[in-house]
Amino acid sequence: MTTPTLTDALTQADDSLLTSLPKSDLHNHGMLGFRRDVLRQLYNADLKEPPAKFQVFKEFEDYLNHTLGPYIPQEGFFEHSLRNAFLQAKADGIRVLQMSIDSRFYYYLPGSMMTDIVERAHKECAPEIAFYPQLGMDRAHNFNRLMHEVENLLDTGFFKSIDLYGDELHGSVDDFIPIYKKAQQMGLILTAHVGEYGSAESVRTTAETLQLDQIQHGIAAANSVEVMQWLAKQKILLNVCPSSNVALCRAISLEHHPIRTLFDHGVRVSINTDDLFVFNQSVSDEYRNLHKAGVFHAEELEQIRQYGLQAFEA
Numbered sequence: 001m002t003t004p005t006l007t008d009a010l011t012q013a014d015d016s017l018l019t020s021l022p023k024s025d026l027h028n029h030g031m032l033g034f035r036r037d038v039l040r041q042l043y044n045a046d047l048k049e050p051p052a053k054f055q056v057f058k059e060f061e062d063y064l065n066h067t068l069g070p071y072i073p074q075e076g077f078f079e080h081s082l083r084n085a086f087l088q089a090k091a092d093g094i095r096v097l098q099m100s101i102d103s104r105f106y107y108y109l110p111g112s113m114m115t116d117i118v119e120r121a122h123k124e125c126a127p128e129i130a131f132y133p134q135l136g137m138d139r140a141h142n143f144n145r146l147m148h149e150v151e152n153l154l155d156t157g158f159f160k161s162i163d164l165y166g167d168e169l170h171g172s173v174d175d176f177i178p179i180y181k182k183a184q185q186m187g188l189i190l191t192a193h194v195g196e197y198g199s200a201e202s203v204r205t206t207a208e209t210l211q212l213d214q215i216q217h218g219i220a221a222a223n224s225v226e227v228m229q230w231l232a233k234q235k236i237l238l239n240v241c242p243s244s245n246v247a248l249c250r251a252i253s254l255e256h257h258p259i260r261t262l263f264d265h266g267v268r269v270s271i272n273t274d275d276l277f278v279f280n281q282s283v284s285d286e287y288r289n290l291h292k293a294g295v296f297h298a299e300e301l302e303q304i305r306q307y308g309l310q311a312f313e314a
């Protein structure tokens, strides 16, 4: 008997097979990796639904502050959200998970408290998942505090990857060169959010400046054949989040999502959730949506699934 593939699941519209197939999620913000209903049940929370589209990034940040803000400082929130993010990933057949953990939780959980909770959540909720804990840095966070948190968290030796996110147009990535150098020396995978709000050129310059192994989003690269050729040659993986890009008005629609152009130019892409709490689409949902919208044939999505699963193979 041959092993079933995404092609079988999509062409036969077999949702349970689609869910059970091993998949990756390499662009997943841990505190936002579970569904809104989980928060409603946990805290009896009265949550507003997000708008279908966020016209500007600040609208998105405001939505998060309004819905999650009151719960973040509460004891147990960090653990609850992580455990539910692992359970969600497991239920969707995720077998390779790169999940970012925001450095700011170090303020509430100093020393090894934060990493101990993450490790326990993985072991107890989804030990079958190959987990790559990613140290997440917000560009807009106070720089000195950020460096203090990140230095301490890197020294725990727990993290396998590092990421930079938040307002892409805020500040200069040059400030982060020393921390990326340190992370590289420690053998971490280097990633950053770029080319979501910025240009194709910013994708290349940021990748060169920080020596990135993977790029979170990077979809603006589709505007430059030269940058796409460079990415393809460097074999840099772009961890794309289609529903997020449409909701944040970074792509006009799923049908016209630039992931098709990137793929056609030989750029390696993977399909990911970004913030399931807001966009409400699992990785399986994303594959199904792209197939239904006619963006990719099932065989192409199978190739993309393999890119994701092989992301950490040398």
Ligand SMILES: [Zn+2]
Residues within 6 Å of the ligand: 027, 029, 165, 193, 216, 274
């Ligand atoms: Zn993201």
